[in-house]
Amino acid sequence: MPLIIDSHQDIAWNMLTYGRDYTRSVYETRRLEAGSVIPERNGDCTVGWPEYQRGQVAAVFATLFAAPARKKEVGDVIQYADYETAHRLYREQIDIYRKLADSHPDKFRLIASAKELDSVIEHWSQPVKDDEGHPVGLIYLMEGADGIRTPRELAEWYDLGLRIIGLAWAGTRYCGGTGEPGALTEDGRNLISAMMDYNFILDLSHMDEAAALESLDRYEGPVIATHSNCAALMRGAETNRHLPDPVIRGLIERDGVIGLIPLNSFLKVGWLRKSGSRREEVPLDALIAHIDYICQLAGDANHAGIGSDFDGGFGVQSIPLELDTIADLQMVGAKLLERGYSEADATNILGGNWLRFLRKHLPG
């Protein structure tokens, strides 16, 4: 079974907002949360360490995330009304990940270099006894850059192990974002120019098209989209959340990778979660169509990946019908083979493309 690298999971946000313990299995978490408000607000859990093992999920991009206070619907725990608070909230999530890795070194490992990445991948190639498993690598991803107070602060974030920065979630002081269109601001231009000094990886997901295109022009470092689908397959969706073709083309030209999201509302225009069950079903083939769209534009299978965003504000009720937990992402590989992709291509899309990209751009 190929290894999976998943380019987006809000692990710390779930731990802080819902008290989720990701060393537990999905089923244990569902049992513990049954009857609470959590399944109603965030859906039934889809991520847990035993399921990472079952699905061979070797590494995930683990977000640092806080929402601006004007976005009331996101929950009330990790919100900021000013940049000092944003900084503190983002910084605290580094501590959450450190504690998680320190207290469960057999289960989670922090990755900030190609060497640390290779050590985790090497572990996954070794046989393990029944009751043991492999450590899941966590690569920090800052989603929304309002936690960075000045470009000078990048040195501190780099020392903490941060390697990937997305400037937007909603709009930030740096650029327009989801639901809040706009170009790069002067602060945004200064920030990306400072990011070059450290070769930070720039995540264009959530950035408005104008900001993303200008960033592709200006930023000479590595560029990716960790969790976005293709706007061309979502015609009629009234959102700037999906990637327009010019942004996809720019990412491909720069040898970037795009993590596609198996989230029903990002696969079928107008899909809405009905409380409780999955009454409006979306097949996994809808995700494959987005992966295939990237591969057709690229003329190869080297630029598509999976950025599940699982548990990131939604649960099992909002993902394609064939999927129950993160372990089932392996079905994406089987679907690609059915569609005529080679084994090598499917392996690259599940994890190989992210692996190649990270080996190239993380420091040695």
Ligand SMILES: [Zn+2]
């Ligand atoms: Zn997001």
